Amino acid sequence: MAKITMADGSTFEGTISEWVELSKVAASEAPTQVTRPIISYDELAVGMTLKYVAEGCSTFTENREYKVVDTDEDGDFVVLDDDGVTYNVSTYHVYDEGDNFVIVGEAPKQAEDAPLKVGDYVRIIGGKTAVQNLTIGNIVEIESCAMAFDFRVKRVTDGEKELFDAEDLVKATDAEVAAAKAPKFSVGDYVRPMSAGRFGGVDIVALGEISNGPDRDGEYRVDALDGSDHDYFMPAQLERVTDADKAAAQESVAEAERWDEIGRKVNEFKAGDIVRYLGGASTNGQLREVSQVPQVGFVKLVAGPYGVTTERVSNVELLTPVEDRFDRA
Known part of the structure; x- marks a missing residue:
C-alpha cells in the first residue's frame, strides 16, 4: 500500500498498479491544447502564441511555441527565432510553400473590450475605405466620430488621417503604442529629404540637420547645413545619413565658409592666386x-x-x- 501526497495537498492511498491506472485516466481526461491554422494574417496580434509545425531547421524547432513579439515597419507581425532574430511571420509561414505555423489559443484577453471611443489607440485589421492611405497593422488614434464611417483616425507615426469603421479596428496593446510613438529621429541628426517638405525650403537630396521636432503634426524641422533655409518633413520623407556622409557634409560647409570669408564661392580662383x-x-x-x-x-x-x-x-x-x-x- 502506497500513500502519495499531491502538489495540491490531496493524498492517494492504494497500490502502485492502482496509481498507474488512475494516472492513465487522468491523462485521458486532461484537456488538450487547441491549435488551428492561420487563416488570415489579419487575425494575428502581438502576444499571440504560435507553434512551429514544419520540420526542424536551423532557425526554428519543430513543435516549439513562439510568441508574436512585435510588428515591423510594414505592419507585419514578427516572432523571435531560436537565436533571438526577428522573423516576419507572413514571409516565413509560407517558406517552401508550407504552413509552418499554427495558432495556439488566442491573443491575451484585454480589459479594453468596451466599445471603441475617441482617444483610444487602435490597430487597423481591415478596411473598406477608398483612399487607402493607411494600411493593416498601422497604430492609429481615434480622433473623432464620422458620418459615412464610424471614426476618423490619425496614424501615430506621421499624423496621416483616414476614415474607418469600428469593425476594422482593435484596441492596440501598450507595447504597440509605445513602439509606434518612439521617436524615429532626434534633434541634431543629419538627414537627407527624399521628397519636398511643407514649404519646399530645403533641397531634395541635399543634407540637412534636424533642429526641432516632432511637433504635434509629427513633423521635424530640418535646417539647411549652411543656415540659408529650413522646412518641415514627416519621418517617412527623411533618410538618416551615415557618419561618413555627415563628416563630408560638415567639411563641405567649413570649406564654403572659408571661401566666403574672402568674398568668393568655393573653387573660385583668380589670376595671381x-x-x-x-x-x-x-x-x-x-x-x-x-x-x-x-x-x-x-x-x-x-x-x-x-x-x-x-x-x-x-x-x-x-x-x-x-x-x-x-x-x-
Whole structure:
C-alpha cells in the first residue's frame, strides 16, 4: 500500500498498479491544447502564441511555441527565432510553400473590450475605405466620430488621417503604442529629404540637420547645413545619413565658409592666386601661381621650366589670394 501526497495537498492511498491506472485516466481526461491554422494574417496580434509545425531547421524547432513579439515597419507581425532574430511571420509561414505555423489559443484577453471611443489607440485589421492611405497593422488614434464611417483616425507615426469603421479596428496593446510613438529621429541628426517638405525650403537630396521636432503634426524641422533655409518633413520623407556622409557634409560647409570669408564661392580662383599643386608625384606640393582661369573647373598655372599647364581645380589648394599678396601691394 502506497500513500502519495499531491502538489495540491490531496493524498492517494492504494497500490502502485492502482496509481498507474488512475494516472492513465487522468491523462485521458486532461484537456488538450487547441491549435488551428492561420487563416488570415489579419487575425494575428502581438502576444499571440504560435507553434512551429514544419520540420526542424536551423532557425526554428519543430513543435516549439513562439510568441508574436512585435510588428515591423510594414505592419507585419514578427516572432523571435531560436537565436533571438526577428522573423516576419507572413514571409516565413509560407517558406517552401508550407504552413509552418499554427495558432495556439488566442491573443491575451484585454480589459479594453468596451466599445471603441475617441482617444483610444487602435490597430487597423481591415478596411473598406477608398483612399487607402493607411494600411493593416498601422497604430492609429481615434480622433473623432464620422458620418459615412464610424471614426476618423490619425496614424501615430506621421499624423496621416483616414476614415474607418469600428469593425476594422482593435484596441492596440501598450507595447504597440509605445513602439509606434518612439521617436524615429532626434534633434541634431543629419538627414537627407527624399521628397519636398511643407514649404519646399530645403533641397531634395541635399543634407540637412534636424533642429526641432516632432511637433504635434509629427513633423521635424530640418535646417539647411549652411543656415540659408529650413522646412518641415514627416519621418517617412527623411533618410538618416551615415557618419561618413555627415563628416563630408560638415567639411563641405567649413570649406564654403572659408571661401566666403574672402568674398568668393568655393573653387573660385583668380589670376595671381598662389596655390599648392596636388597633382603628379614628382611635383606634388609645389607652390605655383594662377596665370589664367580659362573655364569653370580649370586653372592655368605657371609651372617654371614647364611653362604653363592647365589643371583641374581639384588638383590645387588656395594658399594666398591675389588680394593678400604682399608683392602685389
